[in-house]
Every structure is written in structure tokens, then in C-alpha cells.
Amino acid sequence: MPARATKSSRPVKKSAVDVFKFGGASLADASAVRHAIGIILSPRPSRTVTVVSALAGVTDALLAIAEWARVGDTKAVDVAVDRLRARHRAVAEGILTTQRARKALVKELDTAFDELRTLAHGVATLRELTPRTRDYLVARGEQLSAQLVVAGLLGRGAKAQYVEAAELIRTDGVFGNAFPDLAATDRVVRERLTPLLRRKVLPVIPGFVGGGAEGALVTLGRGGSDLTATVLGRSLKAQRITLWKDVPGLMTTDPRLVPSARIVPQLNVREAAELAYYGAKVLHPRALIPLAHISVPVFVRPFADPGAPGTEISTRHTLQRYPVKALSIVRGQALVTVTGNGMLGVPGIAARTFAALQQAGISVTLITQASSEHSISLCVPAERSAHARAALEQTFALELSRRELEGMDVKTGMATLAVVGLGMAGSPGIASRMFTALSQSGVNIVAIAQGSSELNISVVIAERDAEAAARSVHDEFQLDKIGGGGVRSDDRLDVVLLGVGQIGRELLRILPRTRRRVKPTIVGLIDRSGYLFDPEGLSPKQLLAAVAHKESGAALTSMPNAIRASAPEAVAQIARHALSRPVLVDLTADETLPAIRKALAADWDIVLANKKPLSAPRGEVQALQALAKQHGARILHETTVGAGLPVMDSYAKLVETGDKVLRVEGCTSGTLGFLLTEIGKGRPFSEALGDAMRLGYTEPDPRDDLSGMDVARKALILARLIGFTGDLTDVTVESLVPEAFRSMPVAKFKSTLTQQDKMWADRQGTATRQGRVLRYVLRATPTAVKVGLQAVPPSHPLAGLRGTDNQIVFTTMRYREHPLVITGPGAGPAVTAAGVLNDILQLTPA
Numbered sequence: 010m011p012a013r014a015t016k017s018s019r020p021v022k023k024s025a026v027d028v029f030k031f032g033g034a035s036l037a038d039a040s041a042v043r044h045a046i047g048i049i050l051s052p053r054p055s056r057t058v059t060v061v062s063a064l065a066g067v068t069d070a071l072l073a074i075a076e077w078a079r080v081g082d083t084k085a086v087d088v089a090v091d092r093l094r095a096r097h098r099a100v101a102e103g104i105l106t107t108q109r110a111r112k113a114l115v116k117e118l119d120t121a122f123d124e125l126r127t128l129a130h131g132v133a134t135l136r137e138l139t140p141r142t143r144d145y146l147v148a149r150g151e152q153l154s155a156q157l158v159v160a161g162l163l164g165r166g167a168k169a170q171y172v173e174a175a176e177l178i179r180t181d182g183v184f185g186n187a188f189p190d191l192a193a194t195d196r197v198v199r200e201r202l203t204p205l206l207r208r209k210v211l212p213v214i215p216g217f218v219g220g221g222a223e224g225a226l227v228t229l230g231r232g233g234s235d236l237t238a239t240v241l242g243r244s245l246k247a248q249r250i251t252l253w254k255d256v257p258g259l260m261t262t263d264p265r266l267v268p269s270a271r272i273v274p275q276l277n278v279r280e281a282a283e284l285a286y287y288g289a290k291v292l293h294p295r296a297l298i299p300l301a302h303i304s305v306p307v308f309v310r311p312f313a314d315p316g317a318p319g320t321e322i323s324t325r326h327t328l329q330r331y332p333v334k335a336l337s338i339v340r341g342q343a344l345v346t347v348t349g350n351g352m353l354g355v356p357g358i359a360a361r362t363f364a365a366l367q368q369a370g371i372s373v374t375l376i377t378q379a380s381s382e383h384s385i386s387l388c389v390p391a392e393r394s395a396h397a398r399a400a401l402e403q404t405f406a407l408e409l410s411r412r413e414l415e416g417m418d419v420k421t422g423m424a425t426l427a428v429v430g431l432g433m434a435g436s437p438g439i440a441s442r443m444f445t446a447l448s449q450s451g452v453n454i455v456a457i458a459q460g461s462s463e464l465n466i467s468v469v470i471a472e473r474d475a476e477a478a479a480r481s482v483h484d485e486f487q488l489d490k491i492g493g494g495g496v497r498s499d500d501r502l503d504v505v506l507l508g509v510g511q512i513g514r515e516l517l518r519i520l521p522r523t524r525r526r527v528k529p530t531i532v533g534l535i536d537r538s539g540y541l542f543d544p545e546g547l548s549p550k551q552l553l554a555a556v557a558h559k560e561s562g563a564a565l566t567s568m569p570n571a572i573r574a575s576a577p578e579a580v581a582q583i584a585r586h587a588l589s590r591p592v593l594v595d596l597t598a599d600e601t602l603p604a605i606r607k608a609l610a611a612d613w614d615i616v617l618a619n620k621k622p623l624s625a626p627r628g629e630v631q632a633l634q635a636l637a638k639q640h641g642a643r644i645l646h647e648t649t650v651g652a653g654l655p656v657m658d659s660y661a662k663l664v665e666t667g668d669k670v671l672r673v674e675g676c677t678s679g680t681l682g683f684l685l686t687e688i689g690k691g692r693p694f695s696e697a698l699g700d701a702m703r704l705g706y707t708e709p710d711p712r713d714d715l716s717g718m719d720v721a722r723k724a725l726i727l728a729r730l731i732g733f734t735g736d737l738t739d740v741t742v743e744s745l746v747p748e749a750f751r752s753m754p755v756a757k758f759k760s761t762l763t764q765q766d767k768m769w770a771d772r773q774g775t776a777t778r779q780g781r782v783l784r785y786v787l788r789a790t791p792t793a794v795k796v797g798l799q800a801v802p803p804s805h806p807l808a809g810l811r812g813t814d815n816q817i818v819f820t821t822m823r824y825r826e827h828p829l830v831i832t833g834p835g836a837g838p839a840v841t842a843a844g845v846l847n848d849i850l851q852l853t854p855a
Contacts, residue, residue, distance in 0.1 A: 039103020232293025
């Protein structure tokens with residue numbers, strides 16, 4: 010086996026060790042082996058120990074060779090050995106770039122396959138296959154795979170070394186199903202591997218293999234390569250163990266049964282063991298035994314997507330909102346029941362039952378007994394049910410002849426459904442919810458088993474009901490939200506603020522004063538730099554610090570624990586967490602449609618103060634509304650028009666009562682209202698605009714207000730309500746910024762305000778001579794939308810507006826002669842924040 014390595018004197022801390030394990034599916038061909046080598050060599054601060062399985066399908070091929078050898082079929086042996094030789098040669102040629110390296114590796118492989126052929130012919134001659142010889146034959150698959158990976162690493166310039174597993178993993182010596190001697194293995198592993206790691210060598214070790222008595226090679230049984238990895242991780246006190254699999258992680262259930270199954274981000278070791286026992290074939294429970302009481306996390310991650318987080322298995326207990334984290338269905342079961350009055354008070358009946366099945370080599374997956382001791386029921390694989398009946402009838406032949414036992418009832422076509430979660434013990438009503446969900450789906454429960462730890466509740470059902478049962482229980486415990494989304498909750502509403510400007514900061518100030526049983530919980534803040542997030546809610550101290558931080562002009566990412574990301578990336582990352590009735594509140598003036606789409610796709614509701622999403626091109630707005638409908642989400646946007654005024658609410662009530670809106674007019678810019686009121690008093694334009702800027706009424710660039718585009722967006726939102734089918738480009742907009750001032754830098758524009766004083770004085774003078782007042786007015790009908798400066802007569806409803814007040818006038822079939830007028834404050838962070846809060850509160854539980 011290869012043993013080359015270059016020296017290096019720099020030591021590596023034990024805590025910086027990663028253990029990687031690649032299964033056979035991850036080593037199917039040359040391309041897959043190259044990918045595995047790339048993962049091993051990807052930049053990281055730690056040293057890596059690699060465990061490998063045989064190439065996909067090789068173990069089964071070696072078992073077949075052993076069986077053909079046992080019956081003396083040397084022709085079949087030769088064909089199978091040649092086929093395996095060709096496959097390994099193809100991988101060797103596909104992972105090495107130089108002819109010299111290929112030739113050397115092929116020579117090593119040929120020697121190994123010649124030995125394999127000789128051994129198999131020896132078995133064929135004797136027609137005897139001992140457990141020891143079988144293990145020696147089968148272990149060759151992992152050894153050859155390790156040779157290939159080492160050669161590939163060396164070919165990429167890495168320092169790698171093959172280490173024989175039989176010399177590291179000390180076991181109890183049971184052929185075919187050995188288990189490691191953990192204490193002895195700890196000592197050997199540290200002695201052998203620590204010096205290599207200090208020299209920055211990458212050890213590669215065959216999985217599934219260990220050493221027995223007198224140096225005999227043994228195999229570790231099912232899940233043996235995973236077991237090798239966890240044993241090594243324990244011995245080296247690794248910082249993590251990563252099992253690279255052909256699945257994205259451990260799922261809440263089988264996605265073939267429940268399409269909405271999700272990846273579970275984190276499982277406690279006990280939870281993972283229960284799931285593994287009950288049919289989650291991703292991981293064998295034996296592999297977790299070495300990690301008992303050891304804080305080394307195991308990650309099950311997808312080989313095809315190395316950047317994906319997969320599932321963490323550790324001693325932590327997270328996702329505490331989920332008393333049930335996953336469920337498992339085991340099909341192909343038979344329920345065997347031993348019944349009889351002669352069992353009452355008779356000691357040893359259960360012991361004899363299980364002893365009979367153990368002697369027959371039959372595994373029992375579930376046990377239940379009534380307190381009356383009249384019967385014992387247990388589940389066994391359906392294909393062994395006849396053997397189970399025979400074994401029990403033989404054991405209890407005397408009792409059956411005396412009619413002390415009524416007989417052995419066997420029901421085939423059964424399945425076991427198990428729900429698993431550490432939180433079940435402290436959550437009353439879990440069993441009730443499970444049984445109710447099954448009952449409502451028409452699923453009959455045949456037997457029930459639950460341990461006193463309440464880590465697992467298992468029921469036996471008819472196999473034909475497996476899919477319906479899995480779907481109903483999965484939905485009842487909201488497991489489709491465990492990796493993110495909106496959880497139904499009666500006591501929380503989780504809010505993420507997109508934008509922490511003046512309105513956002515004001516909202517954070519008034520939120521604690523909310524008089525509701527359920528107060529919204531701020532879990533996330535997002536600005537242009539990144540986000541700050543805590544799924545349990547940002548503390549008052551964190552929120553106050555964020556407010557002070559933003560007021561100083563700093564970015565969120567300069568705060569502790571903040572993460573740099575774009576708005577869509579931030580929403581996507583936050584959405585991976587399960588939140589209670591999540592709401593994204595858009596308080597920006599940016600193009601935020603991508604972030605909003607991410608939130609809707611994760612079943613979040615949306616509250617908008619930002620006008621741009623709903624004034625986007627009509628097709629995009631319709632797609633957004635369709636996405637919301639698809640995910641059962643609401644988009645509330647009262648403050649997009651009229652700040653805190655009930656404009657949208659009033660429109661909805663008009664329509665709900667059968668009225669039809671014919672025309673909408675109004676003044677919806679508090680900034681322009683303030684400006685025109687001050688100019689009407691005789692003040693110069695420059696002074697009035699300067700006051701508006703100081704009071705926070707304008708955008709950072711006041712031309713954003715003066716251009717009229719803000720009012721145009723509001724007008725378009727209103728017009729679309731009453732049937733207008735155009736876009737923003739179809740709105741006629743009068744800008745109040747002279748052409749010469751539109752493209753200059755903001756600072757220069759602010760310095761030239763006095764140059765516009767005469768123009769505005771002339772405008773005001775003309776209006777005064779006509780007995781009119783200046784107002785910036787929107788007018789929307791189903792066929793046209795226009796915004797611009799108007800001189801309105803004193804009798805007009807808009808003439809009486811003062812300061813930042815807004816006014817909307819609805820002319821409807823019902824209110825045609827006397828239009829419905831809505832008037833009130835329309836500018837300022839406090840007014841808008843209050844309107845946003847009102848929208849949020851509409852989403853809270855009553």
C-alpha cells in the first residue's frame with residue numbers, strides 16, 4: 010500500500026482535525042473520486058483524516074466472488090475478478106494525469122487482484138468458506154478504494170498516506186459484525202495518526218475494517234464505514250465528522266411518501282439513533298455509539314453539493330419549537346400476538362417469547378403488552394412471520410396443548426409509524442395530536458408502543474395506510490416548516506425589517522408600547538450591508554444598539570454577530586429557520602422584488618411601505634400577487650399611499666359593500682404639501698425646502714420628492730386598484746425640478762436652491778392673483794393617470810390642506826355627488842411607522 014509522505018514540522022492541534030467519510034455512492038467512478046479528492050483538498054484551517062468505502066457495488070461483487078468460490082465455480086470467479094480489475098484500472102487512469110503515476114498504480118492494483126484471484130481459487134479447491142476468509146475477501150474493496158484516493162491525492166501534489174484500518178481499529182474479533190474496543194482503539198489511533206497530522210499528512214483509511222485477535226482482519230457489519238469514521242473522530246477528539254452521502258441530509262420523513270419533507274438542520278444524538286433504528290437508512294445506529302457522552306458533532310452532507318449544510322447530529326438540543334422532529338415509516342411488517350389467560354401472572358412468558366425469536370434469528374422492531382398480561386404483541390419482518398409463528402409454537406407447545414395459550418395470531422401487511430423528538434417529554438398532548446391526525450385521515454391504529462422517556466411513540470397500522478398516515482402526522486406537527494417557513498403559532502409573530510432607516514428606527518421605538526396579547530417579535534434586521542438575526546428574537550439591548558448604530562451612519566455589518574449579505578441572500582438565509590407566522594416588512598425605497606419573492610416562497614406575509622414593488626411593471630406585480638396566492642401569504646401595503654391614512658382599508662370597504670370607484674384624486678406627498686403651504690405663506694422656496702429637509706420630510710436627495718415620481722408611484726398603485734392596465738411609463742408626470750438642476754450632484758443642487766426662489770415666487774404670485782392655491786395633485790381613472798402642479802380654487806377639497814396633511818378623494822357610484830374624502834397626516838417617520846405597525850398587527854393572532 011502507498012506510504013509516501015513529505016515531512017513538515019508545523020504541529021496541528023487535535024481540536025483542528027476533521028474526519029471525512031466517503032461512501033460507495035460517492036466513489037462510483039473516476040469523476041466521483043476526483044470530486045471527493047477536491048473536497049478533501051478544499052481550503053480549510055484544519056487537518057483531514059479520510060475514511061473510504063469500496064467503490065459503488067464492489068462489496069456485493071466481492072460477496073458474489075466468495076460464494077462462487079465456495080461452490081467451486083472458478084470460471085465465474087475469474088470473470089468477476091477481471092471485471093473488477095478493469096473497473097479499478099479505469100478509475101486509476103481517470104484520476105491521474107501522468108503516465109508514470111498511472112503505470113505505478115495499475116501495477117499495485119494488478120498485484121492486489123492477482124492475490125484476490127489466488128485466494129478465491131484456494132477457497133474453490135477446498136469448497137469451504139470460513140467467516141475469516143469471507144471477511145478477508147470482502148475487505149479488499151475498501152483497501153483498493155483507499156489506494157485509489159491516496160494515489161489521486163499524491164497526483165494533485167498533496168501529502169497523503171494509506172493507513173491500514175486493521176492496525177488502527179481494535180475490535181472484539183467477531184467476523185462479519187465486529188465492534189471496536191474503544192479504549193484500545195483510542196490509544197492506537199493517537200499514536201499512529203497524530204504524528205502524521207503534525208507533519209500535515211492526509212491519512213486515508215479503509216472503512217468497514219478492523220483488527221481482531223492475533224492480527225486477524227475483521228469487518229464491522231452494516232454501517233461499518235460510518236462506524237470507522239465516528240470511532241476515529243472520537244479517538245482524535247475531532248472538531249467534526251462529516252459523512253458525505255448521496256442524500257441532502259436526514260429528512261423529516263421519506264420524501265417519496267411526503268413530498269413536503271424537509272431536511273432537519275440539527276438532531277440530538279438520541280434522536281438520530283431512534284430515527285436510524287426506525288428505517289432512516291442514511292445512518293446506522295451503531296455508528297453513533299462511539300459518540301455517547303463525547304461532544305464531537307457529526308454532519309450528514311450531500312456529496313453532490315459540498316456547500317450545503319446538511320444535518321448536524323450532536324449533543325445539542327435545538328429546534329425546541331418542534332417537540333416532534335421527524336417521523337419514520339417501516340413497511341413490510343407483521344404483527345405477531347401471543348394471547349392466553351394462562352399468561353396472567355406467570356413469570357417468564359415474555360422472556361421465552363423473545364428467546365424463541367432470538368434463537369430463530371428474527372429481529373423484533375416493536376413490543377407492546379397490556380397491563381392485564383393477557384397478550385404480548387410484537388412486530389417482525391413480514392418475510393419472517395411464518396418462521397416466527399413456528400418458533401413460538403414450538404416453544405409454547407405444552408401451553409398450547411393445555412389451552413393456556415389461545416394461539417399465535419399473525420397479521421401481515423402492516424407498517425410501523427414512529428414519531429421522534431426529545432421535546433416530546435415536556436410537551437403534553439403529543440400522543441393525542443398524533444392519534445387525532447390519524448383518526449381524521451381514516452387510519453386505524455392496531456398497536457401502540459411508547460417508552461417512559463417519551464423520545465419515541467410508535468404505532469402499528471395497515472401498510473396500505475402508510476402514505477396517508479405519514480402525510481397527516483407530518484402536517485399535524487408542521488414538519489414541512491422545520492427547515493424554514495411559517496409555523497402556525499398562537500403566541501408569536503416574527504418580524505424581519507428590511508430597511509433600518511428613519512421609519513424602521515421609529516417602528517422599533519413604538520413597538521414595545523403595543524397593546525396586544527401577542528406582540529410582534531423582531532427576529533431580523535436587514536440593510537444594504539447585511540443582516541442581524543436571532544430566531545428567538547433580538548433582545549431590547551440589541552435593538553437599541555442597532556438603532557444607535559444606524560443613526561450614527563454605520564452599517565449593520567459593523568455590529569457583533571451581523572452577517573454580510575445582499576437582501577435576497579439575507580431573506581433566504583433567515584428563511585431556512587422555522588419562524589412563527591413570519592412577516593417581511595419592507596421599509597426601503599429600493600428595488601426589493603427579489604427579496605420579497607424569496608420571502609413569499611418561504612410562506613412569509615409581506616408588509617410594504619416601499620412603493621416600488623407594487624409600481625413595478627404590471628407583469629411583475631401580477632406574478633408577485635400570484636406567488637402570494639400560491640403560498641397563502643398576504644401583502645399589506647396601507648402606507649404605500651397616504652402614510653398612516655386608511656386609504657387601502659377604505660377602498661376595500663367600498664368594494665366589499667358593492668360600490669364602484671370611478672375616480673381617485675388627492676395630494677399624497679406630505680413633503681410637497683409642506684413645501685407648498687410654506688410658499689403660500691410667502692416664504693422663499695429655498696427656506697421652505699431647507700426646513701423640510703431638516704425635519705426629515707424629504708428623501709436624502711430632495712429631488713426624489715420634487716420630481717413627482719413618488720406621487721406617480723402612489724397614483725399608479727391606486728389606479729391599478731380601479732382597473733388601470735398601464736405601467737409607470739404611462740403616467741403623465743410633471744417634475745418640479747427644472748431641467749438644468751436634474752443631473753447635478755446632490756450637494757451642488759442643495760447649494761443652488763436660492764436660484765429657484767424667483768421661479769416659485771412667480772408661480773405663487775400667479776395663483777394668488779387668480780384667488781387659487783398651489784397643490785401637487787394626482788388624478789387616476791381606469792384609463793389615465795396624471796400627477797402635477799395645479800392651482801385649485803378655495804372651494805376645492807384639496808384647497809384646505811395644510812402642512813404635511815394628505816388627502817384622498819374617492820368618487821364612486823355611491824359617492825358621486827359628494828365624494829368620500831380622507832384627510833390626515835401624510836409625512837414623517839412617526840406617522841408612517843404607526844401605519845406600518847397597524848398592518849403588522851392585522852397579521853397577529855387575535
